[in-house]
Amino acid sequence: MLFNTPEFFAFLVVVLGLYYALARRWGWQNRMLLVASYLFYAAWDWRFLGVMLFITGVNFLAGRLMFDSEDPRQRKRILALAVATNLGTLCYFKYVGFFAESATRLLDRLGLPMTFPMLHMILPLGISFYTFHTMAYSIDIYRGDFKPVRSMRDFALYVSYFPQLVAGPIVRPTYLLPQLQAPRAVTPEKVATGLALILIGLFRKVVIADGLGLRIDPVFRSPATHTSPELLMALCLFALQIYCDFAGYTDIARGVSRLMGIELWENFRQPYFSANISEFWTRWHISLSTWLRDYLYIPLGGNRHGQLRTYANLMITMLLGGLWHGAAWTFVIWGGLHGTYLVVYHAIRARRGLPGRAEAAHGWQRLAGMAVTFPLVLLTWVFFRSPGLASALEFLRQLFAFQGMATLWLVLPAIAAPWLLSLAVDVPQFLSGEQAFLVRWRPAARFATAAVMLLLVLIAFGARAPFIYFQF
Amino acid sequence: VPRSSISSSEAKLIALVRNAAIVLALVIGGLLGLEWVMRQQAVQAALPQPERYLWHADNIQAKLDGLARLDQARGVDVLFLGNSTALSGLDPTTFDEARLHDTGPAAYNGALEGIPASAARTFAQVYTRRARPDMIIYAVTPQDLNPNSPTGRDVADRVRHSGMVAAATQDDAYGQLMHWLVDHSALFRYRPVLHALAVGGGQLAPLPGIYFDERGWVSDKKRLSEVPPADRARLLNKDGVWDYTPIGEQAVALAGMIADLKQQGIRLVLVNMPVSEGYLANFDHPEDYQHYLTELSQLSKVGDVPLWDMASPHEDVVFEEADFADLIHLNRFGAAKLSAALARRWQALESVQP
Numbered sequence: 001m002l003f004n005t006p007e008f009f010a011f012l013v014v015v016l017g018l019y020y021a022l023a024r025r026w027g028w029q030n031r032m033l034l035v036a037s038y039l040f041y042a043a044w045d046w047r048f049l050g051v052m053l054f055i056t057g058v059n060f061l062a063g064r065l066m067f068d069s070e071d072p073r074q075r076k077r078i079l080a081l082a083v084a085t086n087l088g089t090l091c092y093f094k095y096v097g098f099f100a101e102s103a104t105r106l107l108d109r110l111g112l113p114m115t116f117p118m119l120h121m122i123l124p125l126g127i128s129f130y131t132f133h134t135m136a137y138s139i140d141i142y143r144g145d146f147k148p149v150r151s152m153r154d155f156a157l158y159v160s161y162f163p164q165l166v167a168g169p170i171v172r173p174t175y176l177l178p179q180l181q182a183p184r185a186v187t188p189e190k191v192a193t194g195l196a197l198i199l200i201g202l203f204r205k206v207v208i209a210d211g212l213g214l215r216i217d218p219v220f221r222s223p224a225t226h227t228s229p230e231l232l233m234a235l236c237l238f239a240l241q242i243y244c245d246f247a248g249y250t251d252i253a254r255g256v257s258r259l260m261g262i263e264l265w266e267n268f269r270q271p272y273f274s275a276n277i278s279e280f281w282t283r284w285h286i287s288l289s290t291w292l293r294d295y296l297y298i299p300l301g302g303n304r305h306g307q308l309r310t311y312a313n314l315m316i317t318m319l320l321g322g323l324w325h326g327a328a329w330t331f332v333i334w335g336g337l338h339g340t341y342l343v344v345y346h347a348i349r350a351r352r353g354l355p356g357r358a359e360a361a362h363g364w365q366r367l368a369g370m371a372v373t374f375p376l377v378l379l380t381w382v383f384f385r386s387p388g389l390a391s392a393l394e395f396l397r398q399l400f401a402f403q404g405m406a407t408l409w410l411v412l413p414a415i416a417a418p419w420l421l422s423l424a425v426d427v428p429q430f431l432s433g434e435q436a437f438l439v440r441w442r443p444a445a446r447f448a449t450a451a452v453m454l455l456l457v458l459i460a461f462g463a464r465a466p467f468i469y470f471q472f
Numbered sequence: 473v474p475r476s477s478i479s480s481s482e483a484k485l486i487a488l489v490r491n492a493a494i495v496l497a498l499v500i501g502g503l504l505g506l507e508w509v510m511r512q513q514a515v516q517a518a519l520p521q522p523e524r525y526l527w528h529a530d531n532i533q534a535k536l537d538g539l540a541r542l543d544q545a546r547g548v549d550v551l552f553l554g555n556s557t558a559l560s561g562l563d564p565t566t567f568d569e570a571r572l573h574d575t576g577p578a579a580y581n582g583a584l585e586g587i588p589a590s591a592a593r594t595f596a597q598v599y600t601r602r603a604r605p606d607m608i609i610y611a612v613t614p615q616d617l618n619p620n621s622p623t624g625r626d627v628a629d630r631v632r633h634s635g636m637v638a639a640a641t642q643d644d645a646y647g648q649l650m651h652w653l654v655d656h657s658a659l660f661r662y663r664p665v666l667h668a669l670a671v672g673g674g675q676l677a678p679l680p681g682i683y684f685d686e687r688g689w690v691s692d693k694k695r696l697s698e699v700p701p702a703d704r705a706r707l708l709n710k711d712g713v714w715d716y717t718p719i720g721e722q723a724v725a726l727a728g729m730i731a732d733l734k735q736q737g738i739r740l741v742l743v744n745m746p747v748s749e750g751y752l753a754n755f756d757h758p759e760d761y762q763h764y765l766t767e768l769s770q771l772s773k774v775g776d777v778p779l780w781d782m783a784s785p786h787e788d789v790v791f792e793e794a795d796f797a798d799l800i801h802l803n804r805f806g807a808a809k810l811s812a813a814l815a816r817r818w819q820a821l822e823s824v825q826p
Contacts, residue, residue, distance in 0.1 A: 005633075047715070101705070108702045188484035195492070211671035218680065413673030421671065447491070451498035458503070459659075460667040 001043040003252045004206050004461070011040065012256060015162075019260055026183045030157050033260075037162040041125070044166075048124035051089060056159045058085045059134040063141045063148035063155075075142060082138040086131040093124055098327030126166035128324060130159050132291055137173040139295055146174055154180050161262075163253040167246070169267040169287035176264070184261030193436035194258030196450070200425055200436070201251030203453045207460045208418050209245035212237045215414060220385050223395040227404030231395060233411040238385050239378055240418055243271065246285070251435065270430045272377070275361035275369025277341040280377060288324070292317050307350060314346070315339040325384070330392055334383040341376055503659065510658035510666075524679060525664035526654075528627075528634040534682045535582060536602060542580050542687065543603040549577035550818070551599060552688075553592050554611030557745050558583035561802035562611060563811040564687040570815030577606075581688035588624035589616045590725035591631040593732065597641040600736060607739040609814065610729070613747070613800065614755075614764040615712025619720035623711050635660075691804045694797040696748055707798045708754055716760040718767035730775035741821070742772050744781040746791040746810065751799040780817050782810060789813040 001008050015036045022028045042049055062082035066075045137158070140146040149155045158177050164170075219226050219234035226234075250267040257264045271284035281289045297317040303310040315336070322335020361369050382399075386392035428437040438446050509515055524533040542548055552562040564579035573579075582599050584591070589612075596608060615621050631637055639650035653660040668676050684690045699707065733740045744765065752761055765781070772779035782789070795806030802810060 104702075104705065188488045192488055192491075207667070208671060211667050214668070214677040214679070215672070218678075414675050414677075415673075417673030418671045443491070447494050447498060450495045451502060454495065454499050455502045455506075456667075456670070458499070459506075459663045460670075 001040055003249060003256075004202060004210075007043075011036075016259060020186070023186075027153075029184075029260075030153055030180060033162070034153060034157045034160065037157065037160040037165060040162040041160065041165060044125050048127075051093075051124050051127065052130060052160060053156075055086060055089060055131060055134050056156050058082060059138050059159075060148075060152055060155045062138050066138070066141050067148045079138055079142040083135055086135045086138075090127060090131045093127055095323075095327045102329075129168045129170055130165065132170045132288075133159055133173075136170070136291065136295065137177075140173055146177075149177055149181065151181070161257075163257040164264055167249050167253075168285075169250055169253070169265040170291050171265050171287065172291075176262075179262050186259070186261040189439075190258050190261055192439050194255040196436035196438045197251045197255030197258065199255075199450060199453055199457070200438070201248040201253075201255060202457045203425065204244040204248030204251060204422070206248075207453075207456045208421055209241045209248060211460060212241040212418060216241060216385075220387065220391070220395070223386075223391065223398050226398065227407060228399055228402050229404060229408040229411045231399040232408075233415050235378055235381060235395075235399070236415045237418065239272070239381050240422055242381070242384070243268070244422060254435075266435065270426045272374055273366070273370060273426070273430055274373050275366045276373055277338070277345050277376060279361075279369075280373060281338075281342070288321065292321050296320065307347070310346070311343040314342045318342065329389050330383045330386055333389070333392075334380050337380045337383065507657060507659040510662050516658065516662070519662060519665055519669075520676060522661045522665050523636075525668065526634075526636045526661065528630040528637065529584070530679045531682060531684075532584065532636075535584065535684075535688055536598070538684075538686055538688050539580050539582060539599060539603050542578055546575070547577040548580045548603045549573075549606045550579040551603070551605040551608045552579065552581045552583055552611065553596060553599075553608055554583040554743075554745070555587050555592075555613065555616060556583070556585045557613050557801055558611035559585060559684065559688075560690045560692040560797065560804075561745060561807050561810055562609070562814070563689045563691075563804070563807045565685075565689070566808050566811040567815045567818075570812040571819055579687070580605075581684070583611065583688070586623055586627040587616075587631065588618075588621065588628055588725075589722040589729065590628045592616070593725045593729035594631055594637055594641055596729055596733065598637065600733075600738060601640060605738060607741060607818075608733060609741045609743055609818075611743045611745050612726075612768060613712070613745050614716065614718070614761060617718040617722045617726065617764060617767060618713055618716055619722050620715040620717065621712045622714065624722070689807070691807075692797040692801060694803055695794055695805075696750075696796040696798055696803075697793040699798075704750060707750070709799070710754050713754050713760065716755055716757070716764075718764040723767060723771060726771055727775060730771070730777055734775075740775075740777045741818075742768065742777055742779045743814065744768060744779065744783050745800075746783045746795075746802065746806070748791075748793060748796045748799045754799070778821065780814065782813065786813070788816060 001011060015033070018032050018036075019029055022032060038049060041052065059082055062078050066078045069075050069078065137146070137155075141148050149158075154177065157180055158173060161176070161180075216234045216238050219230055220238070223231060247268040250264075254264045254266070265287050267285060267287050269283040269286065271280055274280035274283050297313055300313040300316060301309050302313060316339075318335045318339030319332055320335070322331045322333070322338070325331045325334070379396075382395050383389075383392045386395055425437075429435055432440060434440055438450055441449065524530060527533060539548060539551075550564075550567070552558055552564065554562070559581065562581055562583065564581050567579045568574065580603075582595065584595060587595065592610060596610075599605075600608075615624060618624060635650045636654065638647045639654045641647065642650070659666075665676070696707075730740055752758060755761060769779060782791075789809050789812075791802070791806055791809065795802055795809060797803040797806075
């Protein structure tokens with residue numbers, strides 16, 4: 001059940017109706033939301049509910065046992081078991097086939113042909129997201145940052161809460177669980193901003209992202225048969241498509257949740273307006289980057305053990321962040337490139353004697369920074385989107401062969417039009433600092449803009465393209 | 473702690489409803505205005521025909537157009553149906569040559585990539601409302617009957633939600649609404665084109681080329697026998713037979729297709745498509761393929777339709793590795809063998825028809 005389908009909106013109307021009918025009983029609201037979330041998940045594939053229930057049970061139990069235990073070694077053992085269960089489940093479904101295939105190829109090249117059993121697993125929807133939810137819960141309890149929840153119902157809802165279940169944002173237990181364990185207020189302001197977020201999300205997903213596949217897919221499928229301007233167009237459009245697809249999903253998720261009075265984390269803040277690569281990672285997939293920072297980079301030592309260790313920690317974090325996106329070397333390289341950018345950026349700052357954290361850039365400084373940062377990010381998308389390493393390298397070779405540059409002007413309108421549509425939303429959001437910016441506008445401008453956006457959504461509705469991040 | 477309720481200040485709530493009503497009124501006005509614009513002859517003349525953009529996949533309209541052209545020129549007496557294995561494995565030209573149908577009614581390949589039995593049933597209805605073959609030869613593979621195949625489910629879902637499919641096949645309220653919209657609303661028909669133009673800066677992206685011939689067949693030149701053993705593992709594709717069972721909604725859909733066509737007076741033949749030896753490695757349990765054969769055989773018996781099992785050894789045709797492009801798709805050499813073999817069986821069947 002995708003967010004951009006009539007079925008989802010029918011489902012949402014029923015859920016909201018029941019939710020509002022149970023207005024004075026938040027416990028029953030939670031029960032209803034839990035059932036609705038499981039139904040939402042089962043609509044994709046009910047058999048994988050078992051995996052989610054297993055992960056939920058293990059982490060709930062681990063949380064209780066860690067909290068009750070006085071023995072630090074026992075607490076550590078329980079945490080290790082919980083983390084191993086989460087990562088083991090994730091690896092089993094996501095990475096076993098990848099590592100088996102990689103090992104087979106490596107041994108074959110070394111002249112030691114050996115066949116591992118090839119496992120072609122179907123990836124349970126949202127597993128990368130909900131295992132990160134549960135790991136954060138167990139680690140926070142181990143660290144003493146959070147007390148375990150007493151109610152299995154509330155914890156199960158935290159794991160399975162349908163707006164954020166399949167593609168995040170990866171909301172921390174410290175943020176979401178307190179909201180699930182108390183009455184929620186649904187105010188007209190929340191409803192208005194929630195509806196605005198849903199409209200903006202649908203606009204990004206249905207109007208922009210879903211309209212770009214026809215231009216992107218054929219080029220990435222066979223880069224060798226396209227000119228450099230066509231490759232540039234496909235690359236620029238993919239950068240926009242993945243942003244609008246994922247940010248659109250997050251907008252809808254946050255909007256839907258806000259209709260129930262529950263706040264979810266912001267996941268994107270105009271990442272392509274970043275003045276440097278470090279800022280990019282504070283604006284792109286914020287919930288993942290902060291998760292990796294808090295549960296991987298800092299435990300590795302962060303920046304506390306000298307420059308070299310800091311750089312090594314950055315690289316490890318970004319490489320694993322890349323691998324999180326998918327079981328393929330192209331994702332590892334994508335993460336590695338971002339890690340390299342971050343290392344170089346921090347090395348330059350250290351050399352100039354500047355503090356680790358950059359000041360916010362304004363005016364021409366921001367524009368100059370964007371002019372450097374955006375092409376660097378653009379380059380990494382080649383690896384993210386290409387079906388394989390050979391294909392990515394072929395893409396880059398063709399791109400920098402500068403063949404057929406005389407036709408560059410022909411592809412410019414196709415690049416500019418969707419970017420302008422996106423900027424029509426991003427610029428007001430960036431300038432106002434408000435994602436649901438429409439509600440702050442004067443009535444005439446607000447009504448006209450909302451009507452035009454809704455009209456465009458209705459015209460574009462029906463492509464039924466799945467959200468790109470569902471596959472991760 | 474605020475109570476969980478929507479009751480805030482009543483005035484704000486009224487303002488919210490009023491604002492939503494204004495936006496909806498503007499949207500309805502916009503839709504009506506755009507409908508008027510799209511009805512203008514000059515506007516329609518300036519835009520490409522919208523049909524190709526309306527189906528669940530880009531080349532459906534080309535398939536339908538090909539069928540219509542052949543039907544008009546020679547008449548279509550045999551229609552092949554199935555997924556990509558049928559698309560590359562059944563060559564109508566060879567089939568016609570082998571059954572000495574050089575002129576007169578011809579065969580057409582209506583196979584579409586990825587369609588499971590439920591979508592094949594739907595497209596059997598779409599095709600037979602446009603042409604009237606005497607016989608449909610449905611090429612079946614294990615994945616067609618597996619209700620657990622993610623790709624099969626995705627394609628079936630897309631087909632089910634295609635407005636054009638609903639308009640062309642469904643007689644319920646939704647189908648009638650879609651039919652009405654396709655017939656009466658220029659905006660509804662042209663909206664995918666308008667969307668593509670809006671995000672393309674006034675340019676339309678080139679749609680994928682038509683890669684099948686005028687008879688709907690794809691000629692595949694690859695040879696499985698030339699793939700080094702070390703690379704064979706990459707050809708495995710578990711998706712279609714994942715968590716395999718031949719029982720469920722797809723088997724029900726095939727039974728429904730048998731009943732539909734019987735009602736229409738169109739003969740149906742089921743063909744179990746040949747598979748390479750390595751294909752069986754896709755299954756978690758080797759006996760699953762046997763379960764599939766048993767179910768297919770059962771469906772054929774219950775529905776009283778012939779089943780030609782081309783995966784079993786036959787005296788007149790043997791499929792070798794060189795006949796396959798990969799583990800399950802026949803290449804053009806394999807297609808020639810299979811099509812000729814099917815023509816012989818067709819002739820045998822015709823000779824015993826009353």
